[in-house]
Amino acid sequence: MKRPFVTREQLEKLVRQVPTPFHLYDERGIRETARRLKAAFAWNPGFKEYFAVKATPNPAILKILREEGCGADCSSLTELMLARRCGFSGSEIMFSSNDTPAEEFVLAHELGAVINLDDFTHIDFLRDTIGGIPETISCRFNPGGLFTLGASAEGFQVMDNPGDSKYGFTRDQLFAGFRRLKELGAKRFGLHAFLASNTLSNDYYPTLAGILFRLAVELERETGCDICFINLSGGVGIPYRPDQRGNDIAVIGDGVRRRFEEILVPAGMGDVAIFTELGRFLLAPNGCLVTKVLHFKHTYKEYVGVDACAANLMRPAMYGAYHHITVMGKEEAPCDHKYDVTGGLCENNDKFAIDRMLPEVELGDLLVIHDTGAHGFSMGYNYNGRLRSAEVLLRSDGSAKLIRRAETPEDYFATMIFED
Structure with missing residues (x-):
């Protein structure tokens, strides 16, 4: 349960x-999860987690993670700006x-x-x-074909299709x-790949690691990089x-x-550092x-x-994703x-649950929709003129802190131009 x-x-x-509505985050849980991740890879001296900023782009959250030794994985101009304002710099930032x-x-x-x-x-x-x-550069690899393994967190067989993905270099392009990068002056190289999303299998990372480790050995031998x-x-x-096991x-x-x-x-590459980008693993259960x-x-x-509505949490409407619901008390x-x-959007898919068995619900009951700490608030939008909610941090000492105020109608109208 x-x-x-x-x-x-x-x-x-x-x-x-x-x-209400608002997103709530658990500082104690975030710190404990970050420490478990770090301990799991302590065998690798260069290990670093680069938290995916897109999952939860909030300064309070990013600062907590930086205190726990995490870097920031950014994918846009404003994410880079946010990382800088939160104190990240240099090799603490991965830009993918x-x-x-x-x-x-630039x-x-x-x-x-x-x-x-991402591309040749x-x-x-x-x-x-x-x-x-x-001098330090990385490339994203796309092996093509299909990737199958175990189960996803949605309960289905993992069968992602890298060959249909817009991301990454082919094998030939990578070599x-x-x-080409070495010719242009690069001296230190990295390798990156993402083959499956949201897996519930302890074998996914080791399987991916095996693919990338063998590729890295071939790359180093054949290119001298x-x-x-x-x-x-x-x-x-x-x-x-x-009912799922984590x-x-x-x-x-x-x-x-x-x-x-x-x-x-055995290939003489025992000094290679291992990096991860586990935004969902770190934050989803802690929000x-x-x-x-x-x-x-x-x-x-x-x-x-x-x-609340899909503008506050769009995963159920967009993916049919399951989020557990607790009726508090x-x-x-x-x-x-x-x-x-x-929710109240003018869209029939604005549903957090369909045919969900719950205790008898009464007017005024507070509902907690679980596991929204990653890709929850961050995927919000303003359809129907709905305003984005507040974000609140439940501190380790049990106190609560507002870490993002709710939007107001003035925010919504701020970028509009009204003709006189």
């Missing part, structure tokens, strides 16, 4: 200060983008970020944009790209459903270590969306209407009522 990291009493006190405007490469270079190129043609584009190639780091990116998922990051880290010792060490019941609708189905009550839990 999933349990909220916050109590009903804490929420009732909090909603008197911050109106695609279809990249020149101004983004800022990444000015910040000293490690640039991770970007090599000369980068050189022309910043007047050369950085040619490393040679010094490969200094390998970035396993993201893909380690979380159990969104209460990944064991210690087992995952040990599996990667075994591949490292089997493949890289929730708090919303209040406003209405009931009794037609062909039983509907519970809440004050009724954690032990039988789930003997079937509801669709809906």
